[in-house]
Amino acid sequence: MTLPKATQLPIGAVIPEPGSTRKNITAGWRTLRPVINDERCIRCQLCWLYCPEGTIVEKRGVFKVGNRTYDVKYEINYDYCKGCGICANECPTKAIEMVPETT
Amino acid sequence: MQIQEVKHKEALTSNYAVAYAVKAADVDVIAVYPITPQTTIVEKLAEFVANGELNAELIHVESEHSALSAVVGASATGARVFTATSSQGLEYAHEILHIASALRLPIVMAVPARALSAPISIHGDYSDVMNARDTGWVIYIVASAQEAYDTIIQAYRLAESVYLPVMVAYDGFLMSHTVEPVELNDESEVRKFLPRQIRPYTLNPKRPVTMGPLASPDWYYEFKYQQVLALREAYKVAKEVDVAYGSKFGRSYGVVETYKIEDADYALVTYGGAAYGNARIAADRAREKGIAAGVIRVRLYRPFPTLEILKALEGVKAFAVVDRAIMFGSPAEGPLYKDIATAMYMNGIDKPAINIIHGIGQRTIYVEDLYKVYTMLKDRPGKEVVFMGVRI
Ligand code: SF4
Ligand code: SF4
Numbered sequence: 001m002t003l004p005k006a007t008q009l010p011i012g013a014v015i016p017e018p019g020s021t022r023k024n025i026t027a028g029w030r031t032l033r034p035v036i037n038d039e040r041c042i043r044c045q046l047c048w049l050y051c052p053e054g055t056i057v058e059k060r061g062v063f064k065v066g067n068r069t070y071d072v073k074y075e076i077n078y079d080y081c082k083g084c085g086i087c088a089n090e091c092p093t094k095a096i097e098m099v100p101e102t103t
Numbered sequence: 104m105q106i107q108e109v110k111h112k113e114a115l116t117s118n119y120a121v122a123y124a125v126k127a128a129d130v131d132v133i134a135v136y137p138i139t140p141q142t143t144i145v146e147k148l149a150e151f152v153a154n155g156e157l158n159a160e161l162i163h164v165e166s167e168h169s170a171l172s173a174v175v176g177a178s179a180t181g182a183r184v185f186t187a188t189s190s191q192g193l194e195y196a197h198e199i200l201h202i203a204s205a206l207r208l209p210i211v212m213a214v215p216a217r218a219l220s221a222p223i224s225i226h227g228d229y230s231d232v233m234n235a236r237d238t239g240w241v242i243y244i245v246a247s248a249q250e251a252y253d254t255i256i257q258a259y260r261l262a263e264s265v266y267l268p269v270m271v272a273y274d275g276f277l278m279s280h281t282v283e284p285v286e287l288n289d290e291s292e293v294r295k296f297l298p299r300q301i302r303p304y305t306l307n308p309k310r311p312v313t314m315g316p317l318a319s320p321d322w323y324y325e326f327k328y329q330q331v332l333a334l335r336e337a338y339k340v341a342k343e344v345d346v347a348y349g350s351k352f353g354r355s356y357g358v359v360e361t362y363k364i365e366d367a368d369y370a371l372v373t374y375g376g377a378a379y380g381n382a383r384i385a386a387d388r389a390r391e392k393g394i395a396a397g398v399i400r401v402r403l404y405r406p407f408p409t410l411e412i413l414k415a416l417e418g419v420k421a422f423a424v425v426d427r428a429i430m431f432g433s434p435a436e437g438p439l440y441k442d443i444a445t446a447m448y449m450n451g452i453d454k455p456a457i458n459i460i461h462g463i464g465q466r467t468i469y470v471e472d473l474y475k476v477y478t479m480l481k482d483r484p485g486k487e488v489v490f491m492g493v494r495i
Contacts, residue, residue, distance in 0.1 A: 006326070006329050009329065010304065011333075012208070
């Protein structure tokens with residue numbers, strides 16, 4: 001990838017439009033990725049609440065897990081998750097495991 | 104363009120001259136914290152605002168760090184702003200100096216220069232300005248109340264053309280508190296000379312932008328290089344603005360001012376009011392004694408006017424640089440000396456050049472001292488640092 005030259009960038013390091021992080025994937029520095037074990041997840045929402053990047057997605061729908069049915073499911077948006085492990089640390093049922101990134 | 108007739112003349116200190124210029128420039132926001140010898144600038148501005156002569160927001164803040172931060176914020180919205188400080192106040196605002204220049208905000212700040220603690224000195228020297236030298240600001244060092252007035256007006260036009268903050272410095276007390284006659288321009292003419300040039304991006308809820316974000320190693324360097332380019336551009340624009348100002352208001356100064364340099368064998372190079380004033384008298388005295396003496400004053404200090412300095416020094420056999428700040432631990436302790444030495448080295452020029460350090464903490468620079476420098480240049484031209492006026 002070629003990055004813009006000094007003379008091509010807006011002066012004063014201004015980011016001239018809102019929401020530019022939608023274009024810039026910020027997960028490049030992750031070494032461990034959180035993986036949710038849906039079987040163990042009790043839908044307590046703590047991971048969603050604690051994630052500093054807001055990258056845990058709350059999905060609505062009808063989700064059958066074994067003999068239980070839930071109307072919500074938690075997933076991780078790996079485009080922005082930085083792998084900090086806070087979610088895994090906070091999860092009361094240890095449903096989230098941090099596994100090494102493989103390239 | 105026709106030269107405008109002088110309509111108005113006042114007896115003003117340099118501080119008051121600055122305040123009149125700021126009023127003429129019709130600033131929107133002023134944020135200040137008082138420090139000697141800067142205080143009277145803002146006292147005068149507060150008077151203008153209170154009397155309804157200047158329609159500006161005057162913010163009283165709790166420190167110089169806050170004062171500069173407040174004008175950074177106001178300038179980011181596109182407002183025309185002003186602040187002023189001295190000495191420890193400038194030091195306290197130091198981190199914001201970098202932010203103001205890197206965000207490319209056209210802030211104008213006056214600095215009646217004052218010595219730094221410890222020990223405490225409220226008196227004038229250029230230690231504070233020299234400590235702010237490498238922050239990416241344009242720096243003028245002026246030599247009279249008239250020039251302070253004219254330069255503040257020029258500073259707004261320059262700042263808003265290249266999007267850089269501009270500092271206008273002058274001798275604390277020796278200029279900030281002494282009265283001189285000052286010709287004031289017609290304010291409506293000044294406003295015509297200073298059409299508001301708002302930056303392409305401002306803080307505006309209708310058009311959101313992000314200012315001052317994090318830049319990873321992939322990006323940061325490019326923004327710093329932008330500042331290098333902006334200062335190079337400022338060098339060109341500063342000269343143009345001075346010429347435009349001269350043709351409109353009848354007074355211009357150049358980036359370097361000279362006195363009897365054309366046929367001089369020996370020159371003093373300096374900055375600020377006191378040293379320049381006395382150096383000219385000393386040059387006259389030296390000429391009476393048969394020494395072809397001249398003086399060079401650096402008016403635009405950053406960006407550095409390399410070409411003009413080298414040209415002014417072309418014909419001299421030897422010169423001395425009179426510095427009014429100490430660069431501790433440097434190969435030669437004077438900051439201007441270092442700049443000139445670098446300029447000469449890079450252009451393959453070698454000449455005897457003495458570095459005189461004088462006027463520290465407002466130690467009196469006598470005409471006799473500077474006359475002596477001319478005799479030194481004639482009798483034993485060399486390369487040395489002389490701490491003149493100190494008891495050793
Ligand atoms: S690892 Fe950190 S960033 Fe990623 S989902 Fe968990 S809490 Fe959020
Ligand atoms: S913290 Fe654990 S149990 Fe709670 S919702 Fe998140 S993954 Fe499920």
